[in-house]
Amino acid sequence: MATLPVTAENLIAQFGPSLNFPPVQGYPGRDEPDEVVKTHCCFCGMQCGIKLLVKDNRIVGFEPWEEFPYNEGRLCPKGVQRYLQNNHPDRLLDPIERVEGKGFRPIGWDAAYDRLISEIQRIQGQYGRDAFAMLSGVSLTNEKSYLVGKFARVALKTKNLDYNGRLCMVSAGAGNKKAFGLDRGSNNYSDLAHAEVVMICGTNVSETFPTLTHWIWQARDNGAKLIVVDPRLTPIARTADLHLPIRPGRDSALYGAILHQLIKHDWLDHEFIANHTSGFEEAKKAVESYDLEWAERTTGIPKDKIMQAAQWWGAAKTSFLMHARGIEHHSKGVENVLGCINLVLATGRIGKPYCGYATITGQGNGQGGREHGHKCDQLPGNRDIENPEHRKYISSVWGIEEKEMPGKGLTAYEIMEAIHRGEIKGLLSICFNPLVSLPNNNMIREALEKLEFYACIDFFLNETARHANLILPGSLHEEEDGTVTTAEGRVVRIRKAINPPGNARTDTSILLEIAKRLGAEKHFSFNSSEDIFNELRVASKGGTADYFGITYKKIEDNMGVFWPCPSEDHPGTPRLWEDRKFKTPDGRAHFHGVPYREPAELTDADYPMILTTGRVVSQYLSGTQTRRIGKLVEQYPEPLLEIHPQTAARFGIKDRELVKVVTRRGAAEFPAQLVETIREDTVFIPYHWPGRKSANQLTSGHLDPISKIPEFKVCACRLEPQGRPAPSPAETKAYASA
Amino acid sequence: MNTTTFRTDQEFFFDPQRCIGCHACEMACAECETNGQTAMIHVDYVDRFLTTQTSVQVCMHCEDPVCAKVCPADAITKDEFGIVHSANTARCIACSNCVQACPFGVPKKVEPLDLMMKCNMCYDRTSAGKKPMCATVCPSGALFYGTREQITRNRPKSSPVNTFRFGQQLVKTKVNIMMPKGATELIVDSE
Numbered sequence: 001m002a003t004l005p006v007t008a009e010n011l012i013a014q015f016g017p018s019l020n021f022p023p024v025q026g027y028p029g030r031d032e033p034d035e036v037v038k039t040h041c042c043f044c045g046m047q048c049g050i051k052l053l054v055k056d057n058r059i060v061g062f063e064p065w066e067e068f069p070y071n072e073g074r075l076c077p078k079g080v081q082r083y084l085q086n087n088h089p090d091r092l093l094d095p096i097e098r099v100e101g102k103g104f105r106p107i108g109w110d111a112a113y114d115r116l117i118s119e120i121q122r123i124q125g126q127y128g129r130d131a132f133a134m135l136s137g138v139s140l141t142n143e144k145s146y147l148v149g150k151f152a153r154v155a156l157k158t159k160n161l162d163y164n165g166r167l168c169m170v171s172a173g174a175g176n177k178k179a180f181g182l183d184r185g186s187n188n189y190s191d192l193a194h195a196e197v198v199m200i201c202g203t204n205v206s207e208t209f210p211t212l213t214h215w216i217w218q219a220r221d222n223g224a225k226l227i228v229v230d231p232r233l234t235p236i237a238r239t240a241d242l243h244l245p246i247r248p249g250r251d252s253a254l255y256g257a258i259l260h261q262l263i264k265h266d267w268l269d270h271e272f273i274a275n276h277t278s279g280f281e282e283a284k285k286a287v288e289s290y291d292l293e294w295a296e297r298t299t300g301i302p303k304d305k306i307m308q309a310a311q312w313w314g315a316a317k318t319s320f321l322m323h324a325r326g327i328e329h330h331s332k333g334v335e336n337v338l339g340c341i342n343l344v345l346a347t348g349r350i351g352k353p354y355c356g357y358a359t360i361t362g363q364g365n366g367q368g369g370r371e372h373g374h375k376c377d378q379l380p381g382n383r384d385i386e387n388p389e390h391r392k393y394i395s396s397v398w399g400i401e402e403k404e405m406p407g408k409g410l411t412a413y414e415i416m417e418a419i420h421r422g423e424i425k426g427l428l429s430i431c432f433n434p435l436v437s438l439p440n441n442n443m444i445r446e447a448l449e450k451l452e453f454y455a456c457i458d459f460f461l462n463e464t465a466r467h468a469n470l471i472l473p474g475s476l477h478e479e480e481d482g483t484v485t486t487a488e489g490r491v492v493r494i495r496k497a498i499n500p501p502g503n504a505r506t507d508t509s510i511l512l513e514i515a516k517r518l519g520a521e522k523h524f525s526f527n528s529s530e531d532i533f534n535e536l537r538v539a540s541k542g543g544t545a546d547y548f549g550i551t552y553k554k555i556e557d558n559m560g561v562f563w564p565c566p567s568e569d570h571p572g573t574p575r576l577w578e579d580r581k582f583k584t585p586d587g588r589a590h591f592h593g594v595p596y597r598e599p600a601e602l603t604d605a606d607y608p609m610i611l612t613t614g615r616v617v618s619q620y621l622s623g624t625q626t627r628r629i630g631k632l633v634e635q636y637p638e639p640l641l642e643i644h645p646q647t648a649a650r651f652g653i654k655d656r657e658l659v660k661v662v663t664r665r666g667a668a669e670f671p672a673q674l675v676e677t678i679r680e681d682t683v684f685i686p687y688h689w690p691g692r693k694s695a696n697q698l699t700s701g702h703l704d705p706i707s708k709i710p711e712f713k714v715c716a717c718r719l720e721p722q723g724r725p726a727p728s729p730a731e732t733k734a735y736a737s738a
Numbered sequence: 739m740n741t742t743t744f745r746t747d748q749e750f751f752f753d754p755q756r757c758i759g760c761h762a763c764e765m766a767c768a769e770c771e772t773n774g775q776t777a778m779i780h781v782d783y784v785d786r787f788l789t790t791q792t793s794v795q796v797c798m799h800c801e802d803p804v805c806a807k808v809c810p811a812d813a814i815t816k817d818e819f820g821i822v823h824s825a826n827t828a829r830c831i832a833c834s835n836c837v838q839a840c841p842f843g844v845p846k847k848v849e850p851l852d853l854m855m856k857c858n859m860c861y862d863r864t865s866a867g868k869k870p871m872c873a874t875v876c877p878s879g880a881l882f883y884g885t886r887e888q889i890t891r892n893r894p895k896s897s898p899v900n901t902f903r904f905g906q907q908l909v910k911t912k913v914n915i916m917m918p919k920g921a922t923e924l925i926v927d928s929e
Contacts, residue, residue, distance in 0.1 A: 023776045031771065061769065064874045075875040080765040206758035213758055217879050221893050235758040235790045265813070489885035518900045631768075635761055641745055655787075 202326020
């Protein structure tokens with residue numbers, strides 16, 4: 001593969017992103033829909049309930065679903081506008097193949113499958129099975145996530161399968177497995193209601209999980225104190241009782257310093273520590289020297305604020321700690337997570353009403369999708385692909401010999417590096433847009449250009465797919481039945497509302513057909529999504545993420561079931577650890593010693609500023625979907641460089657001036673937005689945009705050694721004001737930047 | 739006579755401290771078929787340079803609506819439930835008197851239609867016993883539609899206020915703003 005078949009501008013003109021606005025009078029039939037389908041939003045891990053209005057096999061509008069217990073009708077702007085994808089002019093309606101110098105041309109499904117199979121066979125025959133990799137994503141349902149995991153190992157027979165959850169929740173997952181032996185938020189959000197202290201760390205709740213804001217306010221109405229740890233004064237931080245404006249990359253120092261104070265003032269639950277935990281002495285030793293002066297110097301947070309947080313956390317009878325990507329996207333993401341867990345364990349506030357701890361899972365099926373086997377090191381039920389017992393069990397469910405089961409493969413970023421090195425030659429991707437969402441994306445582009453063959457399954461031609469030889473038009477969330485598992489651990493039903501348009505097909509039918517043509521038909525004889533779920537139930541049985549007792553009917557009857565649910569008469573588990581039986585080998589919750597270490601890239605004379613990245617409320621992840629929805633694009637049309645006025649004055653930067661941001665990996669220009677709501681040593685750019693407007697041209701590929709999550713949240717940069725105002729957003733058209 | 743199922747025990751409350759500026763209310767409002775993709779509720783930053791604080795302006799549905807008083811065409815009416823309806827399309831002459839007169843700056847002249855449009859508290863929904871769209875989708879509870887008893891019980895640190903003083907002018911509204919506990923009126927312009 002080489003560069004794009006024609007210029008990016010040409011491809012954009014044909015395939016978008018273009019903006020879809022609803023007609024002024026609404027879509028015809030909205031007032032008299034054929035069907036009102038109760039399902040969920042396709043975006044974040046909250047998985048808000050929503051009703052879609054269907055007329056003549058098209059989605060024509062939405063209605064709030066007020067009976068669904070998590071969100072009771074509440075939605076964010078993305079949820080309100082989500083229905084605009086089905087009627088979108090950019091929708092891929094036929095398989096298309098690359099034509100050098102021309103772009104892409106439609107081909108029939110048979111020809112597309114023939115081409116794909118022959119390329120898979122050629123590459124695997126020539127370079128070995130693992131030279132063909134697969135990348136997947138957790139906007140997929142549990143059924144599809146499970147199917148992809150099985151497909152890659154049994155049909156494609158490659159070890160190199162990984163997923164975009166690698167950019168999302170893996171640090172939290174790894175930390176939770178180390179501490180609790182199980183990877184799920186310990187509590188559902190009803191435990192927020194009477195928590196005395198709510199501490200949220202590195203999570204811009206009001207922009208990334210807007211409907212969770214209600215639950216946090218409910219706690220505050222009942223008297224909870226809210227502590228927000230964030231380098232920026234986000235909308236949720238604005239009214240917090242305590243905002244700790246941390247210097248990016250110093251999170252574990254803060255949690256170490258708070259633990260130091262809990263120990264110093266004996267704000268500890270000695271009974272819980274003695275009877276239900278291990279490793280406390282190690283954790284204590286690690287923070288011995290982390291006094292307030294050190295903490296202030298390291299974290300950049302005034303010491304009285306750190307002390308106030310420790311006091312409130314220490315004195316509380318009930319509490320709920322939540323964190324998200326802000327502490328997880330680090331080369332020490334797992335350590336940051338373990339630092340938070342240490343605070344929860346030290347005070348013994350877990351497994352009881354209103355005593356909670358949870359990561360806030362980011363992607364729609366970030367929870368379920370990380371349990372059932374499309375991670376490079378994992379098998380269904382959150383089993384370990386290197387554990388002989390686990391391999392044996394799953395092999396028996398799949399009807400293969402254990403020795404045929406591939407081993408542990410490379411993680412997402414490492415797969416791209418291996419492609420860049422020429423070790424991986426072929427790629428099949430679904431539900432992943434790494435050219436926008438992975439860090440250091442100049443390297444990602446070079447890697448894509450080196451592939452001998454790349455096929456992509458997607459409903460829109462995302463930026464990465466422009467590099468493909470073959471694109472198979474797949475299905476939207478509302479075009480297939482299934483289940484997802486929300487950030488709370490609640491398994492909910494996704495209902496099919498319509499059939500895929502044109503010659504597009506469901507993702508499931510595409511994967512099953514490829515499996516068949518690869519000669520693995522006997523392992524993939526599913527007639528429905530429910531069939532796949534029923535096999536998933538068996539495959540997960542006995543694993544930590546045990547779905548065996550969950551059926552479609554049970555989900556529908558109860559508006560969701562919380563796993564673990566080991567038998568059909570089991571009610572599910574909304575709150576973990578009430579029995580104090582942790583899933584670690586010794587049955588105890590584990591403290592970890594978390595000595596502080598610096599982020600991978602520090603500021604210096606050449607790169608004096610800290611760059612951090614994040615999101616805005618109107619866009620979702622790499623923007624494949626939301627950069628095509630008109631009103632969402634208009635709400636925040638282009639990425640802005642948030643900079644403190646003092647810093648701007650130092651560099652002579654004016655509001656709306658174009659500023660070149662330079663890192664060791666790349667450079668890009670953004671309009672400056674002067675705001676007092678950010679630290680003076682830090683600048684922020686949201687990352688949802690492609691091409692020249694992509695913040696991930698700048699971010700670093702340093703990975704956490706355990707979770708292999710990239711360090712999106714901190715790197716060093718230089719600011720070069722360009723001496724001219726930025727063009728208007730309408731001129732820049734960042735949503736479709738080449 | 740109440741021939742609708744409008745619930746007279748339900749009121750509209752806006753709590754500015756909860757607003758996260760997400761614009762879900764605007765987007766959902768615009769979806770209503772009578773609004774033709776124009777939102778009747780408006781979200782704005784107060785001063786983005788200084789803060790992430792945003793505020794929402796929704797029609798306050800005044801007890802004695804100035805917009806209706808100054809309308810030369812009698813296009814704006816208040817109904818038995820206290821809803822001040824958007825301009826009657828047959829009568830409105832787009833003179834903008836109401837736009838000028840409203841102390842809250844709510845009515846907007848929609849140029850392409852040559853018509854004043856404003857919030858009618860989702861009369862199609864509320865008259866059928868449902869909540870207005872904006873207050874249904876609001877993810878933070880900044881917009882709430884329910885009983886006074888509910889809001890008083892659920893938000894013990896705030897008081898609903900529907901009395902506004904603009905200099906000498908006293909305005910009472912159907913819509914409430916949540917203020918610190920014990921507050922009874924909002925003095926917008928104290929001179």
